[in-house]
Amino acid sequence: MGTTRLRKLALAGLTTSALALLTACGGSADSTSGRDMSTTMSSSAPASSQPSSAPSSATFNDADVMFAQMMIPHHQQAVEMADLAATRASDKEIKDLAAKIKAAQDPEIQTMRGWLKSWGKEEPSGGMGHGMPGIMSEEDMKKLEAAKGAAFDKQFAQLMIAHHNGAIDMARTEQAQGSDAEAKDLAKAIETGQQAEVQQMQDLLKRL
Incomplete structure (x- = not known):
């Protein structure tokens, strides 16, 4: 019983570690994605907010x-x-x-x-x-x-x-x-x- 209980505890520990790792990776991916989107938006915002060479009529x-x-x-x-x-x-x-x-x-x-x-x-x-x-x-x-x-x-x-x-x-x-x-x-x-x-x-x- 002692050996079986140890195996269960070890398995539970591995599962918890795996979940924690996945969560951390997921958070990192989300964070990176967020930064990429922010970077993309910030780099594209000036281009969209500034008029292209405005014609004389403007x-x-x-x-x-x-x-x-x-x-x-x-x-x-x-x-x-x-x-x-x-x-x-x-x-x-x-x-x-x-x-x-x-x-x-x-x-x-x-x-x-x-x-x-x-x-x-x-x-x-x-x-x-x-x-x-x-x-x-x-x-x-x-x-x-x-x-x-x-x-x-x-x-x-x-x-x-x-x-x-x-x-x-x-x-x-x-x-x-x-x-x-x-x-x-x-x-x-x-x-x-x-x-x-x-x-x-x-x-x-x-x-x-």
Whole structure:
């Protein structure tokens, strides 16, 4: 009986030890699983909470829309003036400057049209250009169209200086009040580039 009882006690002890081991392993597995899940969640949370490269349409405000809607027709008129210089100007520097203006502003018009489309906003209508800073009147445009040679060169420089100064004012407003980073960058580029062209035309007028 003593031997049998010892065997039973030993068997019971082994069973208890095995259960304890399984419980410990199970707890370890659960704990590891918990840590893995926590690690996975913590590593994936920032990715899901941070937006992927947000499109321009998510950042614009009313000032950005106004900037694009006003600057498009403003640029379009500058391009029209530049086109006239190709056949009417006599001064090579005026012709070169006009070509430079067209080459810069044509792509900017397309860029701003793309913004308005992505923002779900309308492109400017025919009458939106009136009253903008530096915009030419129809009478001014007709006078420029009628001029040729040295007379055209002088009128072109005078009118384009006023036109550029108006664009610079609008660009500064966009930089101060806009929200879209790309629009503000373009506004800064317009301000910088057209200020340099204004200085160039002011120097031109001294010899025309």
